[in-house]
Each structure stands twice: as structure tokens, then as C-alpha cells.
Amino acid sequence: MKDFSSMTKSELTDFILKKKKELGERVRIVGYKGQFDDLLEFSDIIGDAYELVDAVKNTKAEFLVFTGWRFFSDIACIFAPDKKVIQANIKNDCPLAEIIDENDIKKVYTLLKERCTEKEVIPIGYVAAHYKIRSYCGENNGTTCTPANALKVIEHYLKENKSIFFIPANDAFNIITALNLPEDEIFVIKKDTDLDTIPANKKIYAWNVECYVHTHYKVDDIKKLKDQNKDIKIIGHKECAPEILEQCDYTGFVGDIYQILKEAPSGSSWGVGTVDTWVKRAAYEYSDKNIVSFRTDLVCLDMKITDYQDIAESLQSIEDYINGEGELKTQIDISEEYRENAGKALTRMFEICK
Structure with missing residues (x-):
């Protein structure tokens, strides 16, 4: 692959714009609204979490290059397995995606199912959670949500008289306040919570985490x-x-x-x-x-990880791949096992919020 490390910002900009024009509608660069300006100028699709989920379902492009957080790429793989999904920089991810271990979630959920004898417990994983957690939610009749539709998703299941296991809830306290539920109907879980202290039959169990911004x-x-x-x-x-x-x-x-x-x-x-x-x-x-x-x-330092060189390398790798001269840079793929169940979770979210 061409060496981009010595190129100036201006040279990289010219290369990216030229390559985008050459590749045409076969490629779409996807950016998140919360990113830095200078990357969004190259984006063909821009949105918040829910808008991007919806957009990647409907685009006809063969190749999707994501300049934002990794979990958006994961979603594209789930909903569009026929497309080639590239993460411009594999290290770019929201810390919330990695902050909770999948095995910890399984332990708590298993315990909740045993203790909550009066209601079914529905796991709801934030869209920023690791795809394995969202897959686990889908496998267990649960769903996912974005920050913008979390309240609607939670209220849907409360009306069905379900208990909710909310993972991870960066704004757990604010969502709880918006629901106007009595404090004794909610239990907030943290990483160091003693499992023996988790009570039975609460309306909401929220695993709370914190965004460092x-x-x-x-x-x-x-x-x-x-x-x-x-x-x-x-x-x-x-x-x-x-x-x-x-x-x-x-x-x-x-x-x-x-x-x-x-x-x-x-x-x-x-x-x-x-x-x-x-x-x-x-x-x-x-x-x-x-x-x-x-x-x-x-x-948000994590938003600063992807740069011009990453985008240039991604586009060059697509051209090389099309010409049979190389592999795609940091192509994202998710195994069928996780894709199927994570897809169930996302589909339920869209059904609830349509």
C-alpha cells in the first residue's frame, strides 16, 4: 500500500477527495455527529446513534468506511452482512463498549432470573455496549436502545409488566428520574456490587457506568x-x-x-x-x-483517534481490493452466532420505536 505517513494534511485531503470521486457510489464514509469537524467534511452519512443505525440499513454502497466509534461498524455488519465494513482506525471505540465484561453480565442476569419470580426480566443493552452484550440481550428475548430512544424502549416493557436489566446505563439516574418511578422500584448495580445484595422483583436493575466527559x-x-x-x-x-x-x-x-x-x-x-x-x-x-x-x-479523547491518514489508507485499500491487489484495511466481521442474536435485539428496538 502507498505510504501516507509523510503526507501533509492538505495532501491527504486532496487524496481523499480524489479517491472518493473515483470510487463513487460504491463507497460511503460514515461519520458520527459528535465527531471532530475536519473528519466530517469527508462523510457521506452523518447522524446520531439512531440515525446511523437506520442509514446503514438502507444504503446501497458496497463498502462502508466508519470514522467514528467501532460499535457503529458492528451494527453495519449485523444489518448489512453483504457489505464490506471498514473501521478506519480499529482503536476508535467508546469506552462504554468495553467497560463491562460479558461474563459479569451473564452472572447478574442468571441471578436476576432466579430471584425475580414474579416477572420476566428483559435485558436491554445500550447500542454502545459491546456487540457480544447486545447479542446476549437478543438471545434472551431482550433488545438494545440508543440514548435518544432508551426511555421509550424501557416504558414499552414496563407497560408489559416486565422487569428490566439495563446495560450499561451511563445516564441511569436521569432515565430513572424521567420515569417517575419510586426509588424502591429501582436497584442500581455497579462493578463492585455484592451479588448477594441484589433484591428480587424490582422494576429496573440498572448497571451504572460513567462517561469521563x-x-x-x-x-x-x-x-x-x-x-x-x-x-x-x-x-x-x-x-x-x-x-x-x-x-x-x-x-x-x-x-x-x-x-x-x-x-x-x-x-x-x-x-x-x-x-x-x-x-x-x-x-x-x-x-x-x-x-x-x-x-x-x-x-473525548477517543473521538480523536481516527485521522486523515486512516481514511486515506482505508480508501486506498478499497481500490486495491477491487483491483485484486490487496486486502481491505481493518475490515470488521462478526460471526454468525453473534450476528443473529444481536440482529434480533436491534430489530426489536426498531419495532418498538417505529
């Missing part, structure tokens, strides 16, 4: 913004801590925040609590508004 904002961060501008409106990502969301005028996930800022009046001021790079892109796109981040030092 959204859970580190402080109330003082918002106070400083308000001190600087008394007219500023505050909007926080729903994965922020409850005490942060209490200080917000609006809350939402990436898609929600995007829409709120888009519809905001020209000249209005906004303090936004999510990844700083995303906020900067919103500020650039909606330059008629004053949009600032809660804090500029809280950056």
Missing part, C-alpha cells in the same frame, strides 16, 4: 457562564449528572441539542454541556448565535 461538569461551570451573561440559556446532554441537568433550561441528546440550537433565535446565547469539539462545530454552523461550551478542557 459528561459526568465531570460542575455546577460552578454553569454559574460562571451565567455570571458572564445573564441572558444565556443552558442546555445539557442527558448523560450529565442530575445536579447539572437541574441547572439547565433544556436537556437532550446530540440530535435534540442540534435541533434546539438550529431553531434558536438569531443573537441568542447558549451554554452547552457536551463534548467541546461538537459545541465548536455548532458555534461555527450557527454563527448568528453565541454558542459556548461549559468547559473547553473536557474533550
Whole structure:
């Protein structure tokens, strides 16, 4: 393969744009809304978690190059096994995907099934969870969810009088608050929870984890913004801590925040609590508004892993593969065993949310 390591950013940009034009509709580059600006300029498909899941189901491209987190590539493999899926940088993944061990989940779920004699326990795995966990959910009559539709999925099963095992719940406390359930109907599980302390027949068992960006904002961060501008409106990502969301005028996930800022009046001021790079892109796109981040030092380092060279190498590998001159770079594949059950989980999610 061609050596891209010595090429400048400008040279890499020219190469990527040229190669995209040559490969045409056979290739689609897929980006996540929360990524860095300079990568999204190459993306043919951009969306939040739910939008990307939907998009990869419907695209006619033969090759999909993912520049965001690895779990999006996994989803493409599950729903589009006929396509060649490439992860531009194999190390790029959301920490939530690796933070919980599959065997720990199996232990807890087995225990819950034994103890919850009054209700069936439905496992719901976040779309960011490792595909093996989502597969386990599908195998056990469960489903998956995105941050944006988690509440709808949970409410669906509560109406069916099911108990829910929610994995992993970065914003467990916020979802629980939104459900308006009594505290004694919920049990929050952590990595160090003694299994003997897990009670029976609760409505929700939430395995809580923390995002190292959204859970580190402080109330003082918002106070400083308000001190600087008394007219500023505050909007926080729903994965922020409850005490942060209490200080917000609006809350939402990436898609929600995007829409709120888009519809905001020209000249209005906004303090936004999510990844700083995303906020900067919103500020650039909606330059008629004053949009600032809660804090500029809280950056998702995992989103920074993929770079121009990775995309260039991926496109070159596709051309070489088409010409019979090489293999695809970091092609993602999932065994039939996991693909079938993870597919069941995703299909149930779409059925619930249609």
C-alpha cells in the first residue's frame, strides 16, 4: 500500500477527495455527529446513534468506511452482512463498549432470573455496549436502545409488566428520574456490587457506568457562564449528572441539542454541556448565535483517534481490493452466532420505536 505517513494534511485531503470521486457510489464514509469537524467534511452519512443505525440499513454502497466509534461498524455488519465494513482506525471505540465484561453480565442476569419470580426480566443493552452484550440481550428475548430512544424502549416493557436489566446505563439516574418511578422500584448495580445484595422483583436493575466527559461538569461551570451573561440559556446532554441537568433550561441528546440550537433565535446565547469539539462545530454552523461550551478542557479523547491518514489508507485499500491487489484495511466481521442474536435485539428496538 502507498505510504501516507509523510503526507501533509492538505495532501491527504486532496487524496481523499480524489479517491472518493473515483470510487463513487460504491463507497460511503460514515461519520458520527459528535465527531471532530475536519473528519466530517469527508462523510457521506452523518447522524446520531439512531440515525446511523437506520442509514446503514438502507444504503446501497458496497463498502462502508466508519470514522467514528467501532460499535457503529458492528451494527453495519449485523444489518448489512453483504457489505464490506471498514473501521478506519480499529482503536476508535467508546469506552462504554468495553467497560463491562460479558461474563459479569451473564452472572447478574442468571441471578436476576432466579430471584425475580414474579416477572420476566428483559435485558436491554445500550447500542454502545459491546456487540457480544447486545447479542446476549437478543438471545434472551431482550433488545438494545440508543440514548435518544432508551426511555421509550424501557416504558414499552414496563407497560408489559416486565422487569428490566439495563446495560450499561451511563445516564441511569436521569432515565430513572424521567420515569417517575419510586426509588424502591429501582436497584442500581455497579462493578463492585455484592451479588448477594441484589433484591428480587424490582422494576429496573440498572448497571451504572460513567462517561469521563459528561459526568465531570460542575455546577460552578454553569454559574460562571451565567455570571458572564445573564441572558444565556443552558442546555445539557442527558448523560450529565442530575445536579447539572437541574441547572439547565433544556436537556437532550446530540440530535435534540442540534435541533434546539438550529431553531434558536438569531443573537441568542447558549451554554452547552457536551463534548467541546461538537459545541465548536455548532458555534461555527450557527454563527448568528453565541454558542459556548461549559468547559473547553473536557474533550473525548477517543473521538480523536481516527485521522486523515486512516481514511486515506482505508480508501486506498478499497481500490486495491477491487483491483485484486490487496486486502481491505481493518475490515470488521462478526460471526454468525453473534450476528443473529444481536440482529434480533436491534430489530426489536426498531419495532418498538417505529
